[in-house]
Amino acid sequence: MKIEIRRTADCAEYDTDERCAILEIANDPSDPEVSIARARVAPGVTTAWHRLVxxxxxYIILTGKGRVELADRPAADVGPGDVVRIPAGVAQRIENTADTDLLFYAICSPRFRPECYIAME
Known part of the structure; x- marks a missing residue:
């Protein structure tokens, strides 16, 4: 890892097939142990079932309200300040249950790489 300040203003948000928008804040080979992205889910939207190999x-919930589903566990409501920990390989999705965007940080370890993403729909 190198000494660096990453600014969200220098990053571009993009839409995903998962039905959310991602702002990659820190995800590069110079820091292979972790990646940090901000996810945005629009009101009434549920992200696609997926898992990470x-x-x-x-997830660290920043604003909004949601309902997270993990594997076969009962759905759980989440809101600002909540942390959702998801082990590798666990099926997951999150629904925005509010009238405003649901924003949360998605922190992956090791860092997220597209080949680790498995779509389940």
Whole structure:
């Protein structure tokens, strides 16, 4: 890892097939142990079922309200300040249950790589 300040203003948000928008804040080979992205889910939208191979993920809810589903566990409501920890390989999705955007950080370890993403729909 190198000494660096990453600014979200220098990043471009993009839409995904997963039905959310991603702003990659930190995800590059110079810091292979972690990646940080901000996810945005529009009101009424549920992201696609997916899992990450060999990659653990944590959601830190920033704003809005949602309902997260993990594997076969009962759905759980989440809101600002909540942390959702998702072990590698666990099926997951999140629904925005509010009238405003649901924003959360998705922190992956090791860093997210497209080949670790498995679509389940």
């Amino acid at each position: 060999d990659t653990q993920e944590r």
